[in-house]
Structure formats: C-alpha cells, structure tokens
Amino acid sequence: MSIFSLVHEDTVKAALKEDLGHGRDVTTEFLIPKDKNITAVMNARESGILAGIELAEIAYNLASKNNLKLTRHIDDGEALKAGDKILTIEGNAQQILTAERVGLNYASHLSAIATKTAEYVKAVEGTKAKIVCTRKTLPGLRTLQKHAVLMGGGANHRFGLDDAILIKDNHIAAAGGVAEVLNRAQTVGHMVKIEIEVDTLDQLDEVITHGGADIVLLDNMPPEDLKTAVGRIEGKMISEASGGINMDTVRGIAESGVDLISIGALTHTVKVLDIGLDFED
Secondary structure (H helix, E strand, O other), rough: OOOOHHHHHHHHHHHHHHOOOOOOOHHHHHHHHHHHHEEEEEOOOOOOEEOOOOHHHHHHHHHHHHOOEEEEEOOOOEEEEEEEEEEEEEEEHHHHHHHHHHHHHHHHHHHHHHHHHHHHHHOOOOOEEEEEOOOOOOOOHHHHHHHHHOOOOOOOOOOOOOOEEOOOOHHHHHOHHHHHHHHHHHHHHHOOEEEEEEHHHHHHHHHHHHOOOOEEEEEEOOHHHHHHHHHHHOOOOOEEEEEOOOOOOHHHHHHHOEEEOOOOOOHHHHHHHHEEEEOOO
C-alpha cells in the first residue's frame, strides 16, 4: 500500500459509508447472486488526463476486503482518449457494484481537474508562468484536488491558512494599511513566506518601498498593468497574477512576465470527465 493510499483510505471509507447508509446496497443485495463473479472495466469515454485512479482502487479494495483482482492500465497524469481501458476489476459482482459509484466519482471529478489544468498549462507554453491552484476547493477534498492539479502539470498554492501569510485587501483594511500589515507579518518568523495582495500600481509601489514581502499578488490587473508591475518588481519578489482569469485571457497575462497565475476555476468549476464502468462478456 502506498503512502497516498494510507493517507486517503479514511476519506474513501467515509464516502462508502455515506453511500451505504445503514450498511447495505439494497439493489445489489436483492438482485445479484452472492456467488456471481464478473469482469468489469473502467473506461474513458472522452479524452483527458487521468487523476484519482488510486482512490477508485481503494474503494474496490475496501468494499471487497481486498478480495477483488485489480489491473491498472493507465496511471495518474497520463493522457486518456475515448475507449481507453483504465482499470480492470475481476471478482464478486456484488462487491464491484457496491463500490462502482464512489470509484467513478473520484476518477471523473479529479480527472476533470487534471484535464482543465493541462489545458491552461498548454495555453501558457513558452512563457515562464506557472499555473497554480487556490484554496477554492471542496471541503474535505483539498489535498485530492491539489493532487489532480499536479497531475495536469500545474503547481500548488498554499494548502491551508497555516502554510504561509497571505495578506488580502480585507486584512489591510482591518489592520490599518500596507505598512502596518507588513510590519506585523515580520514578527511571525523567518521560516514563513509572506505574500501580499495589491489592486493597483500605487499599492505595489508602497509594498516595494516598504519591503518585507516575498510574493506579491497582482489582483485583477489588465496585462498592460501586469507588465508594468513586473518591471517595477525587478525580480525582487515573486509575482502572481490572479482574478477572473479564463482561457481567453490567460495567454496575455502570461506574456506580461508574471511568475505565477493562480486560477480558482481549476478546482471550483469543472465538468466531470466522462468515465464509465462496463461489464465484459
């Protein structure tokens, strides 16, 4: 069992418990003989990037107490095309059917994130910009969704509020200004990175003059302002663009010279990748 499996087994177990309610799959229990064995195949029904296959395997292993034979054909991070076999499951039909939806839910959702991430990564090819995710994730699924971003070729932003200091506009307003928040941030310790959000070039100038930030988040700035901002930063801080970025705008933003482009839509707005389970004759 991999570290990934050990870390996320409880998450999958909770998903199975949610699906089983009082502990039984009534449909399967009453319709399918207990001793019936089948071979089922998880198939891609459209093109994309796979993520979440190990979670599907955990679901089948938990439902069967490791009694099913699983054969993986494609790994996370690899490209899929319609018709590709992803996973073959052999064994008890009741156990396979009980875990089917949980396994497909994980693979379909996480593959959608990986696929969308890969599209953004391709869109900025040839620039130095990295595509990164945000904390706009589903509760309880953050590490899984961020794993999917990595599988799509993206990078991860902070995982939680305890990772780093990220000073947003409301922090600045509540604390009394840019200088005040940066002064207070310095007291946290040298091991914690400090990022500050700015909305205007004037605010950026204030941050540059004061000093103390490792990363500056350039929020909702048009490409021409981003290019100006990158010039003023002169590599003294990591530059990150964020806010309302989509496939139509991401290339122009990347060409401004920013280091990072953070996109909440990688995790909060995805259409599932069509993956299904079919029985073999």
